[in-house]
Amino acid sequence: MTQRDRAVIQASNLGKAYGDVQALKSLDLRVPEHSIFGFLGPNGAGKTTTMKLLLGLIRPTSGSSTIFGQDTVRDSLAIRSRIGYLPQQPHFYPDMTARETLRFTARFFFTGSAPEIEARVDEMIALVGLQDKADRTVRGFSGGERQRLGLAQAQINDPDLLILDEPAAALDPIGRLDVLKVMERLRERTTIFYSTHILDDVQQVSDTVAILNHGELVAQGPIEQLLSGGDSPMYSLSLRGDGEAAQARIADLPWVAGVDVARHNGTTAWQVSVTDEATAEAQLLRQVLADEHVTVLEFSRKRYELEEVFVNIIQGDDHGRQ
């Protein structure tokens, strides 16, 4: 069984209702081992609710979920000993220093001599760049410093799964970059399940994403698949010459769903959406080149930006509800 086949998190029909309000509706989720799994969705979509369900902080009203094959309700304590969690707005004891906070957190996971614990604490402080703030009380920490401390405490137990709720939300661009580097570095030995609004970050580090809207999963899959258009791929062509006849002929092909045309500075840009990816890859360029009145300047499969995919999916889902 490969790492891709092994699921660290699995949810089946997982739901949470608060009275009449359905915060999460029948979520089916699968987070592969050693993936950096981006959990996306607009505010109020149910991301934090899902994370809290997985951590046993709230109880599901329907369905079930497992982490490491263990039930998140029944075996929550055993699961939490292998997890690191960063809440959306981390809060710690204000009178403790960063070092004391990490020492306190470490003692939930480890027994051992004080120097061993201290070494682990020092390692985490260095990892998040809080060396010069380590002995200050958390009370005086900025949002970014609190977030860094949150990241450090989440990793103190060398977790098999990191659940991060908006890990870079309060960080400046450098801090954000540091977080992404840490996540990349941890990929080898842990699975990271994180929510964020910063889609650039997701595109940079995630290998799998899920998109949640109004408490429902609206898309899930490898990020490459989403960025390449999923089930409706599109090809971009840049042409010179009179392409009207070619356009009509291409649009009539049975595996072509549509051709959008835009003209700019003497060149014509086509966006060809297709229904049969394999045939399109083999035939599309050949079909266009068959027309001697056009010259193909560029041909490529259109690669979406995650933001574009995200907005399309969310808006499409919202329109479907109206």
Added chain:
Amino acid sequence: MVGNSALQRTKGQVWQRGFANLFGKENRAWWGTRRWAVQTVLWAVVVNGMLAFIMFGVPVLLQQTSPAEAETFDAVVQGVQALFQLGTVALALGAILIAQDQILGERQSGVTEWILSKPVSRDAYILSKLAADAIGVVVVLVGVQSAIAYGLITLANGTPLPLAPFLVGAGGLALHTLFYLSLTLMMGVLANGRSTLLGVPLGVLFGGMLAANFIGKAALLTPWSLAAVLPATVLQLPLPLPAALPLAVTAALTVVAIAVTLRKFRQLEF
């Protein structure tokens, strides 16, 4: 890497996971800071200051203003009664004030959510606070103050009072204080606002004392009777019912409050 170090993963019974760490943290808040000293001085002034005034100050004042009354004024009896009557109320108030922020404050700030995302049982979270505060309250509010009071009473009396009845009295005072500590911790779980949290234990304390006037002899079984039962026990005066009865009822109510706290906290969502 952790795997290569001498660090060992914690183990233990499910209910006690995280208890030692949380209990250590709560104990440090009592004994690793100035809290114990501040509380000791504060309650020494309130409880024993009042006791000293009654036993040493009032007789002097009476000598100057009403020598006849001074003749009949028994400083030791008055002191013991004041210690246990006012002491029960004052120390219950102390316990309420100490416990008021322990659970609700952490729930509202998000600290509880953070703690419970670690391998910590919910029972351990509650019991660590209860145990640490119970030790702090019993030692600082009751133990130290009772010892000082015993010294003051001995000084006023010329000879020590019988120790065993005094220890029963101090034990009753401790139990009464623990009841209000448990009640306030329970309200930290049940209430979502500070006014309810404080209102219920204060209502039980003062409302109960008023209500006890209207329920006849049944009042002798309640915690509110301890203000009268404890000084009578220490002074070895006759009682209509054994002192063990209201003590047992108070202990039972304390256990009920703890049980409700544990049960409701297991159901809370964060």
